[in-house]
Amino acid sequence: MKKTYALITGASSGIGLEIAKSLAKRNYNLVLTARRENLLKSLAEELRLNFGVEVDYISCDLTDPKAPEVLYDFCKHKEYQIDLLVNNAGYAIPSSFDQTPMEEEEKFIRVLGISVIALCKLFIKDMLDRGKGRIMIISSVAAYAPPSSIQTLYGPIKTFMNRFSEGLNLNYNHRGITSTAVCPGYTITNFHSASGVQNEMDNVPGFMKKDAPRVAEEAVQATLKGNHVYVPTKTFKVIVLLLKIIPHSFFSLVSSVLAPGRYDSK
Numbered sequence: 001m002k003k004t005y006a007l008i009t010g011a012s013s014g015i016g017l018e019i020a021k022s023l024a025k026r027n028y029n030l031v032l033t034a035r036r037e038n039l040l041k042s043l044a045e046e047l048r049l050n051f052g053v054e055v056d057y058i059s060c061d062l063t064d065p066k067a068p069e070v071l072y073d074f075c076k077h078k079e080y081q082i083d084l085l086v087n088n089a090g091y092a093i094p095s096s097f098d099q100t101p102m103e104e105e106e107k108f109i110r111v112l113g114i115s116v117i118a119l120c121k122l123f124i125k126d127m128l129d130r131g132k133g134r135i136m137i138i139s140s141v142a143a144y145a146p147p148s149s150i151q152t153l154y155g156p157i158k159t160f161m162n163r164f165s166e167g168l169n170l171n172y173n174h175r176g177i178t179s180t181a182v183c184p185g186y187t188i189t190n191f192h193s194a195s196g197v198q199n200e201m202d203n204v205p206g207f208m209k210k211d212a213p214r215v216a217e218e219a220v221q222a223t224l225k226g227n228h229v230y231v232p233t234k235t236f237k238v239i240v241l242l243l244k245i246i247p248h249s250f251f252s253l254v255s256s257v258l259a260p261g262r263y264d265s266k
């Protein structure tokens with residue numbers, strides 16, 4: 001019998017790295033991917049040693065249109081049966097919309113959107129043949145928030161991913177597949193420095209900054225339960241509830257105090 005594996009994108013740091021640890025703790029064998037091969041290699045060694053699971057890795061840039069197929073072929077060739085697909089890789093563009101070349105916007109949409117769709121399309125066929133499979137899509141609280149004055153496309157692509165995940169559930173739950181859109185709020189990772197918005201992060205009050213291991217652990221639990229949408233931590237559950245019931249103009253006013261710069265009108 002083939003051993004079952006989870007494939008995790010964006011596993012070299014932050015939430016993805018912590019998801020890898022959380023799954024290894026649960027005895028999942030893993031395929032890790034991201035661009036920084038040295039980090040994947042050392043994480044793979046650490047996980048093998050600490051948890052006794054099988055861990056392989058492949059360096060891959062998801063801006064490359066061929067990347068999803070490369071990942072799928074890698075797993076097929078090595079006979080890794082992917083029962084859990086974690087779409088986590090992501091970043092934000094720091095420059096304003098008018099200053100960002102279209103090529104950069106396309107790469108962004110490819111990593112956070114098109115590659116997710118392509119990976120789901122490739123792996124879901126095998127999951128359907130086996131009659132079971134779990135998909136996790138790391139979305140964001142930004143999917144529910146009003147438009148931000150920075151990172152113009154970030155919220156929209158996360159909203160798109162939530163809707164995409166809903167569509168997967170509608171079409172495939174009865175065939176044993178679940179898709180969980182996980183919507184974290186501010187999480188302490190490399191995300192903000194890598195995306196050039198660390199200053200904005202520094203202004204956020206401490207109670208709104210969550211630890212990546214906690215967010216990852218909750219995300220894994222929700223995905224294994226088959227939840228359709230999951231917002232980690234009580235703080236952000238309340239914030240998402242408020243976002244659904246209060247006018248966005250009021251939210252923008254409160255946010256301009258709590259996270260100055262992000263929702264201020266220009």
Ligand SMILES: NC(=O)c1ccc[n+]([C@@H]2O[C@H](COP(=O)([O-])OP(=O)(O)OC[C@H]3O[C@@H](n4cnc5c(N)ncnc54)[C@H](OP(=O)(O)O)[C@@H]3O)[C@@H](O)[C@H]2O)c1
Binds near residue numbers: 011
């Ligand atoms: N941190 C937050 O506050 C927060 C809140 C809500 C949602 N999220 C979401 O959480 C997910 C993970 O982010 P994080 O906070 O853990 O940030 P992070 O620590 O910066 O991790 C991002 C991961 O994505 C990978 N990645 C980025 N660009 C890639 C590319 N072109 N090809 C392949 N892999 C790429 C990075 O690996 P390499 O650089 O090695 O390629 C890294 O492993 C993202 O989808 C983000 O939108 C984060």
